[in-house]
Amino acid sequence: MLADNIDEIITDPATYADEALYHQTFAELRRTDPVHWCNPAQYHPFWAVTRHADIMRVELDAANFLNEPRQFLVTIDDQKMMEEQTGESNFARNLVAMDNPDHKAYRALTADWFGAKSVRALEEKITELARETVDRMVAKGGTCDFAKEIAAWYPLRTIMIVLGVPREDEPLMLELSQKVFGGSDADTGGGEGMTSMLEAFAAFNDYFGRVVADRLVNPQDDVATLLSTATIDGAPIGEAERNAYFLIIAAAGHDTTSSAISGGLLALIRNPDQMAKLRANPDLMPQAVDEFIRWTTPVKHFFRTAVADCEVGGQAVKAGDSLMMCYPSANRDEAAFDDPMEFRIDRKPNRQLAFGYGPHVCLGQFLAKMEIRILFTELLARIEEIELAGEPAWVKANFVSGLKRLPIRYRCE
Ligand code: HEM
DSSP states (O other): OOOTTHHHHHHOGGGGGOHHHHHHHHHHHHHHOSEEEEOOTTSOOEEEEOOHHHHHHHHHOTTTEEOSSOOSOOOHHHHHHHHHHHSOSSSOOSGGGOOTTHHHHHHHHHHTTTSHHHHHTTHHHHHHHHHHHHHHHHHTTTEEEIIIIIITHHHHHHHHHHHTOOGGGHHHHHHHHHHHHOTTOGGGTOOSHHHHHHHHHHHHHHHHHHHHHHHHHSOOSSHHHHHHTOEETTEEOOHHHHHHHHHHHHHHTTHHHHHHHHHHHHHHHHOHHHHHHHHHOGGGHHHHHHHHHHHHOOBOOEEEEESSSEEETTEEEOTTOEEEEOHHHHTTOTTTSSSTTSOOTTOSSOOOOTTOOGGGSOTTHHHHHHHHHHHHHHHHHHEEEEEESSOOEEOOOSSBOOEEEOEEEEEEO
16 A cells, blocks of 8 residues: 555655655555555655666657656755746756757767776776775774765765766865755755755856866876867867766766765675675675666666657556656566565576666666776675664665665775
């Protein structure tokens, strides 16, 4: 039976900080009402699409399910405030907000750079960074808050290297992206709602404007130079689109990956047989990484909007209706995974949907997987007897969320 307040549960940021509640709720939705009409008080209505097969189908059909005009949950009040303050109905014209033909053209600008082959060129630099990260754990002498002190730092540093941003600017980047993604959770810099989000967007734009000015006179081998000099059909890309590109890479590249890292470690701690298996079989690491990502699914949803009347998962959907792709639900779908509620580091096949699917599939997926693989390889080689040293806690956010606190105890080298 679905709860009377199911629509509030689906949208409440607190649901995403309570794994048991989330998975119970969405298992029931998949079983009884897999494409559910959700009409909560604070948001415009939408269909919650909860099954793996239906999400794949919608995401693959980009001609009939658009990213414009709605990408993620924004309350009606916040949407109004943004329109009043910016005159725009959208935060930024980035890849996530674009459809074809623009999406194809803008994605092509960086597709090679973030392809599987190109990111392998970063392996050495990232290995260095992973060693440094484990050195930080060792220096802490056997206890730390892994989510806050370790997992938040390493992907941020990776993205700064990719973008070509100096190290001293990391704290600013961390603060700004937490304002964008922290949602309603005051512990992670969120909680001040739309105003703080818009301030963060403006500060990002200022910052990247300065980076571009620098790269135009000092070109380097980095994404910042690529974006600063990018052209489409022979003309330089617009300033708004360029800033939005920087923002999506800077912001999408680290909170997501850090959530998969800390959630992956927690899953290993809670499943000591899986931790032992991985330590004994380091060759299983690539499969383990996919399982960390499936298990944690840091991005909780994206939206699509139907172009025409159609049918999704047996429901009649009208032109203009929006659909919420519930990725963590897809990743526990009994029809797509054997024993989906079991954490198995050697799961194969693992058709996890945490990176989305189709033409908008995560641009940074190869980078993210490589980062996670290298960090866990270094970490498990040098850190032993890892256990919880307190209660873990999750960010209350309904868009991107993961652990905000993971106190651990461990033995080093
Ligand atoms: C898009 C998840 C890491 C950059 C996406 C989407 C998801 C996602 C669900 C939307 C896909 C869709 O609409 O079908 C994740 C997860 C990550 C991660 C779970 C880590 C575990 C990264 C990294 C980068 C990145 C490291 C850095 C480059 C992007 C960009 C897009 C995107 C630019 C927009 C792609 C488009 O619309 O064409 N990601 N991401 N992500 N991601 Fe990631």
